[in-house]
Amino acid sequence: MIPVAFDYERATSAEQALSLLAEHGDDAKLIAGGHSLLPLMKYRLAAPAVLIDIGRLEELSYIRDEGGELAIGALTRHFDVENSDLVQSQVGLLAAATAEVGDPQVRHRGTIGGAMAHGDPASDLPAALIALGGSLVIDGPSGRRQVDVDSFFTGFLETALSEEEMLVEVRVPKMPESTWSFQKFNRRAQDWAIVGSAVVINNDSCGVGLVNMDSRPIRASAVEEAISNGASATEASELAAEGCEPPADINAGVDYRRHLARVLTRRGLEESGR
Amino acid sequence: MQVTININGQSVSHDVEPRTLLVHFIREQAALTGTNIGCDSSSCGACTIHLNGEAVKSCTMLAVQADGQEVTTIEGLADGDALHPMQQAFHECHALQCGYCTPGMVMAAVSLLDEKPDATEAEVREGLEGNLCRCTGYHNIVKAVLQVGGAK
Numbered sequence: 001m002i003p004v005a006f007d008y009e010r011a012t013s014a015e016q017a018l019s020l021l022a023e024h025g026d027d028a029k030l031i032a033g034g035h036s037l038l039p040l041m042k043y044r045l046a047a048p049a050v051l052i053d054i055g056r057l058e059e060l061s062y063i064r065d066e067g068g069e070l071a072i073g074a075l076t077r078h079f080d081v082e083n084s085d086l087v088q089s090q091v092g093l094l095a096a097a098t099a100e101v102g103d104p105q106v107r108h109r110g111t112i113g114g115a116m117a118h119g120d121p122a123s124d125l126p127a128a129l130i131a132l133g134g135s136l137v138i139d140g141p142s143g144r145r146q147v148d149v150d151s152f153f154t155g156f157l158e159t160a161l162s163e164e165e166m167l168v169e170v171r172v173p174k175m176p177e178s179t180w181s182f183q184k185f186n187r188r189a190q191d192w193a194i195v196g197s198a199v200v201i202n203n204d205s206c207g208v209g210l211v212n213m214d215s216r217p218i219r220a221s222a223v224e225e226a227i228s229n230g231a232s233a234t235e236a237s238e239l240a241a242e243g244c245e246p247p248a249d250i251n252a253g254v255d256y257r258r259h260l261a262r263v264l265t266r267r268g269l270e271e272s273g274r
Numbered sequence: 275m276q277v278t279i280n281i282n283g284q285s286v287s288h289d290v291e292p293r294t295l296l297v298h299f300i301r302e303q304a305a306l307t308g309t310n311i312g313c314d315s316s317s318c319g320a321c322t323i324h325l326n327g328e329a330v331k332s333c334t335m336l337a338v339q340a341d342g343q344e345v346t347t348i349e350g351l352a353d354g355d356a357l358h359p360m361q362q363a364f365h366e367c368h369a370l371q372c373g374y375c376t377p378g379m380v381m382a383a384v385s386l387l388d389e390k391p392d393a394t395e396a397e398v399r400e401g402l403e404g405n406l407c408r409c410t411g412y413h414n415i416v417k418a419v420l421q422v423g424g425a426k
């Protein structure tokens with residue numbers, strides 16, 4: 001399978017990538033690792049006229065300790081996040097969720113920024129970022145802005161990013177004392193989640209993000225609230241599918257997905273010590 | 275556009291369309307047909323090569339993304355007539371039947387042990403999750419990898 005023909009530009013700096021985006025407008029697409037975009041282009045579900053390659057922007061590949069938060073450059077590959085001592089010790093949930101993405105070959109190419117910007121409800125990392133309460137740093141023609149994770153995912157494959165903007169950094173609060181669990185249900189080792197549940201408990205606060213339970217990555221607010229009010233894991237997890245509109249597909253129907261969300265969230269809460 | 279890739283220590287340069295996949299560049303421009311295409315959709319791992327020493331699926335990369343980089347294919351592993359230890363172990367452990375998955379499997383296995391020299395059996399099985407084999411049932415493949423490295 002071969003994509004529709006396109007023009008190719010390789011950005012040598014973040015600044016140049018932004019000016020190329022401004023120049024080409026909505027004919028253009030950024031390509032980072034290409035592990036979501038290229039499959040779509042090969043199936044001809046996407047046909048950008050111009051590809052702007054940001055895959056070599058070393059300046060956006062880093063993991064930094066910035067006091068209360070970790071700052072992770074958008075071009076940081078899954079492999080580097082998964083194996084980072086900082087991520088493992090400060091936000092274990094993110095390291096664990098990243099290690100569940102696809103297979104080693106995919107994790108050698110795919111980036112954290114690409115996973116967020118793609119906005120796929122079936123993706124593991126957005127759910128983890130929701131549970132952790134992170135934020136996203138966006139750069140564009142009108143300057144830099146920071147968006148809370150709860151305002152970033154706006155619909156199916158849609159995010160707060162405009163066509164002329166680029167995601168430059170993912171920020172995650174450090175929580176070295178937290179307990180957490182990433183529960184992913186699939187049928188074959190490398191598959192996407194049929195449903196997933198990312199749970200983190202930090203002091204008295206609880207965060208739960210769900211994979212593939214709505215048209216966008218979604219927070220299980222009812223579960224979080226119940227836990228804060230002293231509910232048990234069993235009681236709280238009964239609320240996991242509340243307010244969700246899960247998709248039905250060849251792997252699972254709506255009711256089965258709701259069931260999975262409850263079971264996986266209970267397991268996640270239990271594994272996190274609740 | 276002109277794309278130059280160092281493949282198995284040799285510089286290969288061709289004028290190709292930007293949409294040319296890396297696997298096609300390797301098979302057609304560089305005429306190295308050891309790298310197979312199986313699913314063509316990043317699931318099976320038959321097209322696995324090393325990009326700068328790390329296993330990647332060459333059906334899910336553009337040749338332009340590898341411009342100026344180093345690629346190793348299955349043809350680049352052996353030292354003359356002496357098989358690479360991983361190839362030798364596949365041979366000795368009967369880790370292949372039809373052989374279609376084998377080039378990708380060997381490349382993935384070498385990259386796995388580079389990153390995790392003391393991999394346990396479970397880690398080897400997990401580390402090869404991106405490579406499918408329709409014939410062997412995997413047991414002998416895992417045995418071969420553990421013969422080369424891994425926790426004994």
Ligand SMILES: Cc1cc2nc3c(=O)[nH]c(=O)nc-3n(C[C@H](O)[C@H](O)[C@H](O)COP(=O)(O)OP(=O)(O)OC[C@H]3O[C@@H](n4cnc5c(N)ncnc54)[C@H](O)[C@@H]3O)c2cc1C
Nearest residue numbers: 030032033034035036037102110111114115117123124167
């Ligand atoms: C076989 C296979 C299995 C997979 N399994 C899983 C899985 O189990 N779980 C999972 O979560 N994911 C999975 N993935 C997806 C993988 O995580 C991708 O790497 C990731 O979703 C996208 O990252 P990328 O860098 O490859 O993005 P790309 O494909 O390069 O880009 C994706 C989209 O984001 C945009 N984009 C990229 N970077 C930026 C940026 N910095 N700013 C603005 N827009 C940007 C692009 O324009 C494009 O629209 C799988 C992929 C494959 C091929």
Ligand code: FES
Nearest residue numbers: 312313314319333
């Ligand atoms: S042909 Fe590339 S993964 Fe199957």
Ligand code: FES
Nearest residue numbers: 371373407408409
């Ligand atoms: S030996 Fe036939 S597919 Fe693996």
